[in-house]
Amino acid sequence: MDVIKTEQEFKEQAARSSSLVVVHFLAEWAPQCSQVTDALIELKNDPQCAKANVQFIQVEAEDVPEVSMHYEIEAVPTVILLRQGKAVDRINGVKILEMTEKVRQNAGNNSVIMPTKKAEPKEKLEDRLKRLINSHEVMLFIKGEPDAPRCGFSKTIVGLLKDRNVAFGTFDILTDNEVRQGLKTYSDWQLYPQVYVNGELIGGLDIVKELIENDEFEDTFPKQVPLEERLKILVNKSRVMLFMKGDRTGPKCGFSRQAIDMMNKTGIEYETFDILTDEDVRQGLKDFSEYRTYPQLYVSGELVGGLDIMKEMESAGELIDAVKES
Template identity: 55%
Template sequence: MIFNGLIIFCYRTIKKAIVLLKNWFFLLNVVSLLVVHFWAPWAPQCAQMNDVMAELAKEQPRVSFVKLEAEAVPEVSEKYEISSVPTFLFFKNSQKIDRLDGAHAPELTKKVQRHASSGSFPPSGNEHPKEDLNLRLKKLTHAAPCMLFMKGTPQEPRCGFSKQMVEILNKHNIQFSSFDIFSDEEVRQGLKTYSNWPTYPQLYVSGELIGGLDIIKELEASDELGTICPKAPKLEERLKVLTNKASVMLFMKGNKQEAKCGFSKQILEILNSTGVEYETFDILEDEEVRQGLKTYSNWPTYPQLYVKGELVGGLDIVKELRDSGELLPVLKGEN
């Protein structure tokens, strides 16, 4: 079905999925900007974002929007590392140029407007006035104690220099946040002038430019890197703090308001039915915790439920406790 630039693919069978893929790869080659929504029918936030996409399609008739059921096309989901829904990928000229994880309608709107206006067709005229660039760059460089402006992400660097920089920072256990300069052409060009540094990656500490890869290598060789950049706490200590952050802690995909997998959604419903207060941690937001907690807890999957710093288990264990009437005493620390 095609209307106002919105293309809906909602196939479940393998045969139909093959047709879907053929149509999608054809789209990659013919449209100027393609926005692909990886969704799941069990996630209400996906339905909400479909409504947002329909409105955007009316505003941006030259942008094509595609809705893909993530579990119906596992090969594509695996290729693009789709581990939660909703996730949005942006393509131009057959190349992935941006990504958005989660149900963030304002951010999706901004990204669509930005990429549409920077393409080969005129902007729609619906963009909001832009924040002063220097002010925006100042906020970005101060967004974290250690900010890396790079090509791609730490999980998926898109140039050799950015990859080397990430490897050095990780090797020295340096805590940093990053910004993908491919996601924003204005930042990509403006930061060169702002920092008076013509290339990427660029590393900022406390809002001050440290330099690029060569400078970081020199600091590493002279053993000064650790004194300049903030070190991350040791993982085991960090996990101990996190598991004891609240009496009942749930490590899940998403959060209380927005589960991002079916198992996490089910365990939320069970916990909510008990009336017991609990906190959540979104393991999709922190790859170190996501991987490290598997070893720390000796439990390979998510969600994971902790009570007073001790692992209770995953969804199956919680269901068993509920069915046996033991869940509430466990959550209250009585067992």
């Protein structure tokens, strides 16, 4: 069974297919997913499915958050049945018989597209821009991502900051036209990239180059600290810290959304860190905490655990005691 690792792969193999596509959203840490995988392998060899050219693919839900968010994956295993990228049915959890029947039923016919949920009220743009600008000490708005810039100016400024060991977060303006256009007015700066330090606009690539030429760069940008020291600072930034994909107002995967929902129910103040904006933190925290998946919850600098642990604690009525001040 094909395993999808990127949003682009998903679009090519699933979103554009006119035949039925069975998508299994799973996670390494959830052993029940293997039961669904085994059942889907049998279905793949089913004569009815083979005749209808049904495609079967798997998606690591946490590794492709854009796809998981689009199809509102909030738990694993979840199986979505698609035609031309549109969901025609879904099966939540380990329901082998129901899944088998639905796949066979949909194999040879066009089903009614499932209605989507009503969109939740959007955060005000100005508030969102302030939050993004202040999400990291140094915040860089570019086209693309640090490891894959999508214009020469973005590539150059990323290189300049990396060469000088500056720790920075990023936001890909190509993914959100509202931010892309709104930031021009908010900052009165029409070009990209844009770099901010402590919430204040420094400027674009030309300004950064001038700072370097005039030996003013080090006075403007904070000095880099070793990653381990930086991680210690981050896990202690607030008494309760949640490291996740996205943030509390815009989680970018179903697992992060579930963690946010649980934390909000406790009524306890907490802060979040978006690991998608900082690859060093995203990878480094796995070794630092010896915990490989996200989200990760810390209290007073100590790891409580991930989503599975949070769920167990909530079910046992222990989560609120774990996060409240003693």
